Amino acid sequence: MRYSILDLAPVPEGFSTAEAIANSVSLAQMADGLNYHRYWLAEHHNMIGIASAATSVLIGHIAGQTSRIRVGAGGIMLPNHSPLSIAEQFGTLATIYGDRIDLGLGRAPGGDGAVFRALRKTPDMAENFPQDVAELMSYLDEGRPGAQVMAHPGQGTHVPIWMLGSSLFGAQLAAVAGLPYAFASHFAPTALSEALRVYRERFEPAGRAEAENGPHFMLAVNVIAAETDDEAHYLHSSQKLAFARLRSGKPGKLPQPTRDLAEITPPLERMVGQALSVSAVGGPATVRQQLSDLIAQYRPDELILTGQIHDPEARRNSYRLAAEILDEMSA
Template sequence: MRYSILDLAPVPEGSTTAEAIANSVALAQMADGLNYHRYWLAEHHNMIGIASAATSVLIGHIAAQTSRIRVGAGGIMLPNHSPLSIAEQFGTLATIYPDRIDLGLGRAPGGDGAVFRALRKSPQMAENFPQDVIELMQYLGDAPSDAAVIAHPGQGTHVPIWMLGSSLFGAQLAAMLGLPYAFASHFAPGALDEALHVYREQFEPAGRAAAEAGPHFMLAVNVIAADTDDAAQYLQSSQKLAFARLRSGKPGKLPAPTRDLSEITPPLERMVSQALRVSAVGSPATVRDQLASLISQYRPDELIITGQIHDAEARRHSYRLAAEVLDDLAA
């Protein structure tokens, strides 16, 4: 089973965006030397704690400074863009870095109403999502002889497209189009079981890769590993605080870890616990047991892990330990 990294390019408190991007490059380079298969970045807007708003630009930057690992979007929020522009961007990336670029697509806005207006879009754009995905697939496929518009670069690159989702809609669309499917279980696991069942039951091979591989499911898991359970739980306090503040309408940079979580009220604590339930947090032995349980329960074809950790070296150490655990599980 392949395993990968989802990097939200966090900007920690006391740090700058430039430092956050440098930290992502260093993490990707470390992953390139381990057995991580993919390194994905996500599109978010108007958030000072996330440095990956210009996702395709950052993908190119990371791909240029790594040599083996696949680099991609987990994902691009397609309602924010025209299918042609995304085909050209990722077609260009695939031309520069052959067989190393992935394109995950979501229909969430990646921001609020003010972001939509700033992007010159509207919430209604999401209604066209299925048609836009099909159009994008056509731009990246082989050009028909009568095509009025050709994505160049893009046409014929066959950049692998993934469907992302946290609801039944994405599962149904991925099944209908024969696409691999990644579920956002790292922050919205509520519909995970039902969506996975729908995807596997309704999958229809519709494309070249799909016909060869059948349904292909990626599970997203929060992993925070440290030398001891206590140290890992302390590091996780950053993620808990960040999520609670986001849900309270007070997003910001990634908080420093703390023993004092009193600002998380009981209702928020229940919300955070539910949102982050697909997690493995602790020493290598603890993380191994928790990951083994999740793999046994959901039988993913791939695993993608993410860890919101304030200190860059502690974050790299966590991913090193996770790689050792996952290699051990595979063996």
């Protein structure tokens, strides 16, 4: 089973954005030397704790400092952009780096109403998402004779497109369009089982290389691995605090780990626990068992791992341990 990394390019407390980007490059280079298949970055706006707002720029930066691993978007929030501009950006990346670029597409805004206004967009643009996806795909496929607009670079690059989602809408669209599907189970797992059923049952082959062998499902999993269960749960406190603060309207940089989680009230604790339920947290034996259980339950074609860890070296070590565990499981 292929396994990959979803990097939210976190900016930890006490670190600058430049240091956060350097940490992402270091992690990508480590993953490039292991068996990780993809390295994806996500579009978020107006968030001081995330450094990947200019997603295609950061993808190019990391692709230029790695040699093997696929690099892509997990994902681009298409309602924020014109399909032509995204086709040109990713067509340019594919022209430079060849067949190493992925394009995952999401319908969420990647920000609030203020962000929409700053982007000169409106929330109702999400209603055009299926049409925008089709238009974008046309710009990356072979050009149509007589087409008034073509993407240069872009046309004929056939950048692989993935559908991202956390609801039945994305599952249905991925199935109808014959696209591979990645579910945001790392923070919104509520509809996971139903969305997966819909995607697999309704999948229609569309002749695209991304899913030429049928439906292709990627499961997103939070993984915090350390030498012991206790250390891993301590590191995991940063992600819990960050998520609780985000849901309380107080987003910020990734907090330092702590054993005092008193600020997370019981209602918030239940919400955080449910949101982060698709996780593997612990020492190697614990993480191996939890990943085995998730794989048995959802039967993914791929895994994509994410993990919000404050210390960059502890984050690299977590992904290193996860790779060892998954390699052993495959063997």
